Amino acid sequence: MDGHSGEKLLFLTDDQLRKGIEAMFFAYRGFTSDPDRILDKHGYGRAHHRALHFINRSPGTTVNNLLAILGVTKQSLNRVLRTLVEDGLVDSRVGTRDKRERHLFLTAKGSGLERKLADAQQARMRAAFRAAGPEAVAGFRKVLEAMMEPEILHHFQRLKE
Amino acid sequence: MDGHSGEKLLFLTDDQLRKGIEAMFFAYRGFTSDPDRILDKHGYGRAHHRALHFINRSPGTTVNNLLAILGVTKQSLNRVLRTLVEDGLVDSRVGTRDKRERHLFLTAKGSGLERKLADAQQARMRAAFRAAGPEAVAGFRKVLEAMMEPEILHHFQRLKE
DNA sequence: GATTTTACGTCAGCCTTGTTGACTTTCCAA
């Protein structure tokens, strides 16, 4: 397309890029498949998984916080959150300082499901990491970070702390 | 969880795995964001993008072939394919050898949209690859392949040829 | 030649999860 722009960029052919794109597509399917099976049994979907994950990650986080990370509308998140609260997986406490806010926590039951989902997803990730080796893992992370939207990358890196 | 199983596996802590999982989630959002914007303008969704991509990839492929790669039901794929044919982006030709089959091709119009979508997605992938460097790219690919379902990996590797 | 299997299309209906729009409650600042 733009020819060879010199340097050691020979690996950036259309073909290499297309393979990268397809790899991303297929790998993501594998990535979600194990949790999906578990969620199915419980009558939940991926949206519930994401909520459980990030509430577990940052207990006491607010709905607004979660919205920024998940990148969906508050109405969409609210539906999911409502079922999780009704089913006793999530506890939603009115803020003490600001009563408009709701602080979210996992209940014991919620923690249990989150753990099951995380275990399944981590098992696949662990197997992939082991098979690929430490250097590949570092490269994997590097490319993924470079692919994120800048604002999201910021969230991602803050979550590291 | 399982303690230290020796070797050079120190990098496989729960924390490292969780970061890998989150990186995958956030990066996939970036990965789809540019095509999504283009699709929106044309009134299409990701399902249409996937169909266009793989028909472009393997011109003349059959519906059944596509089903295996996309991993959806024929009813689901058919809905998408029908609109693409109606809108003149895809040409569906009855097989000559086996008249039960339909062979799928992009029209000039379909090729045009596919090109726009691919350009946008490749631009981000190219930028990420450049920023991360060749070794990181190799690692990225290695981990992604290790994360795919075996049967899908088979498809992926066949597509390489 | 009759039967079964395969490839594809379609109708109907359901579910999840995204969207926008309209609405409360609460807080804060003019």
Place this chain on the structure above:
DNA sequence: TTGGAAAGTCAACAAGGCTGACGTAAAATC
């Protein structure tokens, strides 16, 4: 103290998954 902004909720719609049932034509098998 009042008016606007912010946090969250409710309602309704659309995209795109899914299952199940059915039809047709062509191919394969018996």
